[in-house]
Amino acid sequence: MRTPRTLTARLVVTAVALVAAVSLLIALVTTLAIRSSLLDRLDEDVRSSVRIGQGPGGGRGDDGPPPGLDPRNLGPGTLVSVIDGSGDASGTDGVVLTPEYAGKRQLSSSALEELADVPVDGDVHAVDLPAVGRYRVAAVASADGSTLVTGLPTREVDETVTTLVGYEALLVLLGLGLAAGLGTVVVRRQLRPLNEVAATADRVSRLPLSSGEIDLGEGVPDHLTDERTEVGRVGAALDSLLVHVESSLGARYRSEQQVRQFVADASHELRTPLATIHGYAELSRRTPDDPVALSGALTKVETETDRMSALVEDLLLLARLDSGRPLERDEVDVTLLLLESVTDARVLAPAHHWRLDLPDEPVTVTGDVHRLHQVVRNLLGNARAHTPPGTTVTVAAAAAGDRVRVSVHDDGPGLPPELVPRAFERFTRGDSSRTRASGGAGLGLSLVAAIADAHGGSVEVDTRPGSTTFVVALPR
Numbered sequence: 001m002r003t004p005r006t007l008t009a010r011l012v013v014t015a016v017a018l019v020a021a022v023s024l025l026i027a028l029v030t031t032l033a034i035r036s037s038l039l040d041r042l043d044e045d046v047r048s049s050v051r052i053g054q055g056p057g058g059g060r061g062d063d064g065p066p067p068g069l070d071p072r073n074l075g076p077g078t079l080v081s082v083i084d085g086s087g088d089a090s091g092t093d094g095v096v097l098t099p100e101y102a103g104k105r106q107l108s109s110s111a112l113e114e115l116a117d118v119p120v121d122g123d124v125h126a127v128d129l130p131a132v133g134r135y136r137v138a139a140v141a142s143a144d145g146s147t148l149v150t151g152l153p154t155r156e157v158d159e160t161v162t163t164l165v166g167y168e169a170l171l172v173l174l175g176l177g178l179a180a181g182l183g184t185v186v187v188r189r190q191l192r193p194l195n196e197v198a199a200t201a202d203r204v205s206r207l208p209l210s211s212g213e214i215d216l217g218e219g220v221p222d223h224l225t226d227e228r229t230e231v232g233r234v235g236a237a238l239d240s241l242l243v244h245v246e247s248s249l250g251a252r253y254r255s256e257q258q259v260r261q262f263v264a265d266a267s268h269e270l271r272t273p274l275a276t277i278h279g280y281a282e283l284s285r286r287t288p289d290d291p292v293a294l295s296g297a298l299t300k301v302e303t304e305t306d307r308m309s310a311l312v313e314d315l316l317l318l319a320r321l322d323s324g325r326p327l328e329r330d331e332v333d334v335t336l337l338l339l340e341s342v343t344d345a346r347v348l349a350p351a352h353h354w355r356l357d358l359p360d361e362p363v364t365v366t367g368d369v370h371r372l373h374q375v376v377r378n379l380l381g382n383a384r385a386h387t388p389p390g391t392t393v394t395v396a397a398a399a400a401g402d403r404v405r406v407s408v409h410d411d412g413p414g415l416p417p418e419l420v421p422r423a424f425e426r427f428t429r430g431d432s433s434r435t436r437a438s439g440g441a442g443l444g445l446s447l448v449a450a451i452a453d454a455h456g457g458s459v460e461v462d463t464r465p466g467s468t469t470f471v472v473a474l475p476r
Helices: 007-052 109-116 155-190 192-205 230-286 291-322 334-348 369-385 417-422 444-454
Strands: 079-083 092-096 124-129 133-141 147-153 330-333 353-357 364-367 392-400 403-410 458-464 467-475
Touching: 007 124, 007 133, 007 147, 007 155, 079 109, 079 133, 109 124, 133 155, 155 192, 192 230, 230 291, 291 444, 330 334, 330 369, 334 353, 334 364, 334 369, 334 392, 334 403, 364 369, 364 467, 369 392, 369 403, 369 444, 369 467, 444 458, 444 467
Parallel strands: 353 392
Antiparallel strands: 079 092, 079 147, 124 133, 133 147, 330 364, 392 403, 403 467, 458 467
C-alpha cells in the first residue's frame, strides 16, 4: 500500500519538476543555439579554405600535395582532396594536413570514396570518414575538370558542445537540489498557518463533547481568519463552525438542564398534592365515624385533585406546543376577548383598578380563541396575584402594520431584576416582594410565551418599580 504524500511533499515535487522542465528546456535551446553558431562559423571557414586553398597550379610529386593546392595557405587539420574527371576513386588523392606538411596524413581509399560522393555544388556537407572522423566539407570543380574537396573537422565543435552539456547537466542537478531544499523550507513556512488551523481542529476533536457544559476555549487565532487568503478562508470557516458548534452544544446543555429542572419541578409540584391527598385519605380511614373530619378530608382531597389536574393540563399543553402540534385557525375578535377577560378580572379582584384602552375599530387576528383567551387570562392573573390592592392594571390592544399588540400594564412594585431573564421559563415564581403568593406552579408566563410562539408571535416584558408591562405581539 502506497504511503500518501503530504501536501508539502507534493508541492515540493511539483516545484522541482517545473524547475527541471524549465532548466532542461533552457539547456536544450542553449546547446542547439551554440552548436548551430559554431557550425556556421566552421562552415564559413570551410568556404574560406576553398577560396584560399587554390594556388597557381603545379605537378604532383610522390610526397607533395595534390595538384592545384598550396598547403601554405591552409590551416592544420584541413582535409584536401582532388578527384579527377573520371570520377574513379583510383584517380583520387587526398591528405589531412598537420602542423608540419611533412606530417601529412594520407586518406584511405574508403575515405576517398566517401569524398567522391560529395555533391559538387560549393555547399558545405557533413561526412563521417572512416579512420579520420567527422568533417564538414565542400566540393568545387577545377578548370582542368577535376574536383577540389576541402573540409575541416567537427571535433572542436563536438568537444565544445559536450563540455557545455556537461556543465549544463551539473548546473541543472545543482539547481534541482537547491530548488528541493529551498522549496521544502518555503512550502513548510507557507503551510505553517494551515498546520495551526489543523492543530486547532485536532485540539477541539479531542474534547469530550458528549455531555456536560461545553467550553471549546479559544477558536482559531485572528491572524488565521483573514478571508483575503486561502488559509484565512479555511480558518474563518473553521472558526465559524466552532462558534456554531459551541452555541449548539451550549443550547443542548441548557435544554438538558431545563428538562432536568422541569422534571424536578414537576415532580415537586405533583408530590405536594399527592402527599396531601395521601394524608387526608389516611385521616379519613382512621376516623370513619367522624362525619365532620371525613367531610373536611374529602373536601381537601378534591381541592388538591383539582390543583393537580390543572397542573397536569398545563404540562400537557406545554408538551403539545413543544411538539409543534397545530392550533386551531379561526378569526378571533381580540377586542371582545379583552372585554370579557377584564370583566372577569373585576369580579375576581375588585380591589384592583381595571382599565381598558381599545381602538374604535375591532381588532382581529387569526388563531386559536381558547389559547389566546388563556394568554390574556394568565397575564391578568399574574397582575392580580403579584400586585397589592389598589394597583391600576391597564389592558390595551392596537394594530400596527401586520401585527397586533396586546399589552397588560400595572403600576405595582415590578419584577425583581434577577427574575427578569427567567420570567418566561417554566416553574419560575416571583418572590414575596410582589406581595402574596398566588399558589400557582409558575407555569403561567411560560404558557403565554409558548402560545404566542405557536401563533408566530412573541412576548416581552419591561419592568421597573412602579411600572411593569407585558406585551404580546401576534401576526394579524
